[in-house]
Amino acid sequence: MSRDEKVEANDTAEYVTFGDRVSSFYEQEPRIRMRMTVAGKTHPGHVRPNNEDHFAVVRRYRGRELMVSSLPEGLFEPTEDHAYALAVADGLGGCKFGELASLLALQTGWELGGAEIKWSMKVNEREIEEMRQKAEVFFRLVDQTLHAEVRQNPRLTGMGTTLTACYSTGPNLFVMHVGDSRAYLSRQGSLRQLTHDHNLGQLLVDAGEAAPDSPIVKKMHHVLTNVLGGPKESVKVEVHHEPLADGDRLLLCTDGLSDLVGDEDIARVLAERPDPDGACRALVDLALERGGRDNVTVVVANYELDQESRG
Numbered sequence: 001m002s003r004d005e006k007v008e009a010n011d012t013a014e015y016v017t018f019g020d021r022v023s024s025f026y027e028q029e030p031r032i033r034m035r036m037t038v039a040g041k042t043h044p045g046h047v048r049p050n051n052e053d054h055f056a057v058v059r060r061y062r063g064r065e066l067m068v069s070s071l072p073e074g075l076f077e078p079t080e081d082h083a084y085a086l087a088v089a090d091g092l093g094g095c096k097f098g099e100l101a102s103l104l105a106l107q108t109g110w111e112l113g114g115a116e117i118k119w120s121m122k123v124n125e126r127e128i129e130e131m132r133q134k135a136e137v138f139f140r141l142v143d144q145t146l147h148a149e150v151r152q153n154p155r156l157t158g159m160g161t162t163l164t165a166c167y168s169t170g171p172n173l174f175v176m177h178v179g180d181s182r183a184y185l186s187r188q189g190s191l192r193q194l195t196h197d198h199n200l201g202q203l204l205v206d207a208g209e210a211a212p213d214s215p216i217v218k219k220m221h222h223v224l225t226n227v228l229g230g231p232k233e234s235v236k237v238e239v240h241h242e243p244l245a246d247g248d249r250l251l252l253c254t255d256g257l258s259d260l261v262g263d264e265d266i267a268r269v270l271a272e273r274p275d276p277d278g279a280c281r282a283l284v285d286l287a288l289e290r291g292g293r294d295n296v297t298v299v300v301a302n303y304e305l306d307q308e309s310r311g
Helices: 018-025 098-114 125-152 200-206 215-220 263-272 276-289
Strands: 034-043 053-064 079-092 163-169 172-178 182-187 190-193 238-243 249-253 296-305
Touching: 034 053, 034 079, 034 276, 053 098, 053 296, 079 098, 079 249, 079 296, 098 125, 098 163, 125 163, 125 172, 125 238, 163 182, 163 249, 172 182, 182 263, 190 263, 200 215, 249 263, 249 276, 263 276, 276 296
Parallel strands: none
Antiparallel strands: 034 296, 053 079, 079 163, 163 172, 172 238, 182 190, 182 249, 249 296
16 A cells, blocks of 8 residues: 555544545546437416526536647547536516516526536536535525515515526436426336425425325415525525436426326326427427416426447
């Protein structure tokens, strides 16, 4: 064992081995790349005059290309890694500018992305924990932006927004969530909700005080308990890490879909429509057929192993 790798007897709690330092900066596991195809669709519905939903999908990339060298041509092959950020936001406040709140949330997210000191394409246990911490900071900054806008323009008082965002890099998916929009993962025909609804109806269900399909829950599920730009400058961020598999499908949606289309029907549509664009159109159309009482927004992404990762 080298001197760098020896543990000092009087300082074992703070000692970091050379192997630990390597894993902090360089990926040691085989590289796994995932290819994503995605589509999104939003519609104001049949009742509301304006659309307070917004969505965005961003591709991030890191690449290398040798420009000048004395070394033989082809020794350094160009490389490019990709990461993807997907988000839906459902503005609150109706005439109190819910549309502006959801727009500001996504716009602020874009600006914060350009100001990041560090953003990683590789994931290990340390990076997973750091991502959780970053999500807390990210959502708090978005929340502060909305409150600052209200302070500058008091007529906006009451505006707020949900925000459900996913970040995928390689076979790792991070789900970050506030409000009652949703993220689902479809794997081999089985649909699983990844997020938890932050509303009073769900709170009653969690406390065992009401059944999920009871009238009181249906009445209270529009009363949000956690929202960006809410009455207080305090937001609790739900963060999950999910390993991705070849063939997985990710669905993000606002409650304009989930209120009218149950999980069984969502799973059926995804099974019938393998392409993201067709799935988005079919899901939005189904919500509209069932009344379209709210704005409805859907984003569907398909994940496939890159050919290099298949070996």
